[in-house]
Amino acid sequence: MNHVPLNIVIVGGVAGGMSAATRLRRLDEHARITVLERGEHVSFANCGLPYHLSDAIPDRERLLLHTPESLAARFRLDVRTRHEVTAIDREARRVTVTDQRSGQVHVLPYDKLILSPGAAPILPPLPGVPLAFPLRTLPDLDRLKAAAKTRGPNAVVIGAGFIGLEVAENLREAGKAVTLVEAAPQVLPPLDPELAVLVQRELERHGVTVISGVGFSAITEQSVTLADGRVLPADLVALAVGVRPEDTLARQAGLDVAGRGGILVNGQLQTSDPDIYAVGDAALVRDALGNVAFVPLAWGANRQGRLVADHIAGRDVSFGGHPATAIAKVFGLTAASTGLNERQVRALGLTPAVVHTHPGSHAGYYPGAEPIHLKLVFDARTGRIYGAQAVGGQGTDKRIDVLATALHAGLSAEDLADLPLAYAPPYSSAKDPVNMLGYVAQNVMDGLTRTRQWHEVAGTHRLVVDVREPAEYARGSIPGAVNVPLNDLRSRLDELREQPVLVYCQVGQRGHAAARLLTELGVDAVNLDGGFLTWQAGRAVPTRLPVPG
């Protein structure tokens, strides 16, 4: 109490920076806390920006959670907007600041410095890019919204990641003719392709034109030219091809940064200078496997900001490896993932086991159940969960959050069967979809049923047997498949005895029963994981996509 007050300077006044500032004040009423923000606003809801485009959030002011005045009144913070830090003198422990309004340059000393500069939109060095609209700040939003109001109907959104999708949806809801362009072969690259096609279908169902697998080469005031020469009419171009960590200041100050960008920090979020912390998008973190990763998500920024405040106040903290968990609403669907997808796991040289399921959000006999498409990626030997993905209706977010919790807690794929989840007909089934993932994973781990994936059907040397009912088979089946309904398998066993078979049903469950039955009766049988639904989704995956395996 009688010490000289601690002098803390924070660079960046959104998410991580503001989380650190307010927590610091609650821990230490005497500290001097200065927040320097280059932009015009602090503590705004950047994740909410896309929704003001369609007026889903009608009131722009609601996106401003705090002002410098309100932060001064409540937390006695010295918040200065349009103040840019241009240099750090680590020796003298002071920063050089430019007041962008007055042009004045001054110097501020610090005891502890917290860097929370965020990420900057990637602007490819192509003709016309300055004509396109990024969406990171409120002024960005104002410009994009004004353009949407005054210009013609054709909008092109470049980039189909989470933010690109949200922008596309909200421009569409605002009445635009929207074309979504993605250089990767699929929308929503955090998902594996057979789940991403479900998202693409939803976009198209709502009138968004999706062009994937091709980049753009130029933007003009009326058009976007694609790398393959196609020209799209465009009264408006929104650009969301990704972000890069804002590490310039750290780099210039000689702090350790990664070659691909991003400030390196330890478990206490300290940079290579222990008096300088870094949080949020600019700082690299560790993923669920302990690898250094760039995870520009709000959850981590807020968590890290708080932990830095705790550490400065002398508390023990540790920010370990976390599965990245992301989610987006895409019209009537929810798309979400936690941890690593199959592609990422394979890129690490690992061969994961995979399970697809298609449960209803709740008991089928209670009205309003919506399908959820789930994918679990795990190690078949140890049960270690690498990650999970979900696309579907209500309750999709719940299943991903339960899976993120299980993954974070170190539970195995088998343990998912054991989770005591809440059941009543409006909410779930007596075996929750997450429990079912665990049951199916167990069967794979035990070798009880050998499975094949959707991309392994073509070229199989097995007799393909559709065990659904004739009416289901008639509505569409895998080419070459013969139809022997599950209930007839025992009586028609002679037809199947002679050769190895691959059985499938709609979602994989009857196929499992069929494969078990046949195996017990001496037939060499495997089951198609995820059934006809996963195969059908996989068939819609562009062929130029590298198939796993």
Next chain:
Amino acid sequence: MNHVPLNIVIVGGVAGGMSAATRLRRLDEHARITVLERGEHVSFANCGLPYHLSDAIPDRERLLLHTPESLAARFRLDVRTRHEVTAIDREARRVTVTDQRSGQVHVLPYDKLILSPGAAPILPPLPGVPLAFPLRTLPDLDRLKAAAKTRGPNAVVIGAGFIGLEVAENLREAGKAVTLVEAAPQVLPPLDPELAVLVQRELERHGVTVISGVGFSAITEQSVTLADGRVLPADLVALAVGVRPEDTLARQAGLDVAGRGGILVNGQLQTSDPDIYAVGDAALVRDALGNVAFVPLAWGANRQGRLVADHIAGRDVSFGGHPATAIAKVFGLTAASTGLNERQVRALGLTPAVVHTHPGSHAGYYPGAEPIHLKLVFDARTGRIYGAQAVGGQGTDKRIDVLATALHAGLSAEDLADLPLAYAPPYSSAKDPVNMLGYVAQNVMDGLTRTRQWHEVAGTHRLVVDVREPAEYARGSIPGAVNVPLNDLRSRLDELREQPVLVYCQVGQRGHAAARLLTELGVDAVNLDGGFLTWQAGRAVPTRLPVPG
């Protein structure tokens, strides 16, 4: 394969029994599996029954998930309904069965016997009880629904547990004038009283009359007489005062049963006779603290049935302690709990720490957020989570499932802050409500803020300070509280210096900032946990309720 097929007899063909039977068939095509069910139906959706009363589930046949015929065709099960097992000859390993249709008695041998007889409704020995309708089976449902159609408008539901509430809601939705009678001082006894009053309010808002704290003494064709002499008009009485484990058969066979009822089993779900298993409501389980408990919920029955099949097939299984997780829809609200409530923890002689929060289901600036009321019960020293409760709108089920997963995984209250949950504005906040529970619990564990509970305000010797804005204060406050808005605390410090204070705000968050600020400035300050909202809910708790502490 060349062994004599295993001969398995299962007593009871719903949930646990049927889960065991179908899994067994998938594991062993050759076993002889006989399911003996006393009732008229097997594998029906007993959790769905109440919803047919209001035609929320219009089609009764949808509640029949399987018939003996469909189970024979798919799983080659020998399913016999209206077959009652009346005795077990453990020595000879055979059961005596009565075919209720023909009256014939015969004997069936078994290698392994699985008891899944379920639970029976408790029928208090009071006059007129046979006139009341229980709701456990489809015939029960048919009788109750027929009576609801033909009789007058006044319905009395006795018992306000999960099933009683569902019956009350659905009779109300069917147009009845419903009175709900509960002998305990509150509805929904699995919840602590300050959360239960929120459920009661929702019932009353939808026109259900709630009478708690008084039992009934008699039922006639026109009325229910309460223990206090009041007479309620009743054209129809539904009885849901609880269930008891069906352990008669096990008891007569000399198997170990608990004094209070329920079959005792080991971690492999074997009774004291290793060739006889017991699953579902009839079997006692271990709760999150490892204590033997009666948990009549569908989740456990299904889980146990599967594990028994695995064990009989020679696999390693273990059913350990699980937090009981339960949920119910109550009109527009969801009420749910996992693990133990405060009352149960105190009954064990422990003194738990308690945290109440009132977050929105998602970011406040995105439309449609609904309040959720959360309570976390934990050990302040170790962080061990005893249980959690939630009452609120959308997303309530998600938070309970995440908490159940964390509790099952052995995470501490502090660990909740660290869960990497999915965030986008339509789904959550950057600090999810479960993360916030963790943050608040941390502050309690660290001693950063000392808190008081809603029932500790009356009789406090502290100055009570309302730190909300004047407009909030004007709409209602704690009697005797002075209003000093949080932002004015620093300038009005002199008013507060002289005595210990208790601060509060609407939900506890500004109160925490205020308590921190005052403590840092040398004032003896404590914060009211859960703020005005929890205090207000607590004030509605009937005074005859024993207050914790």
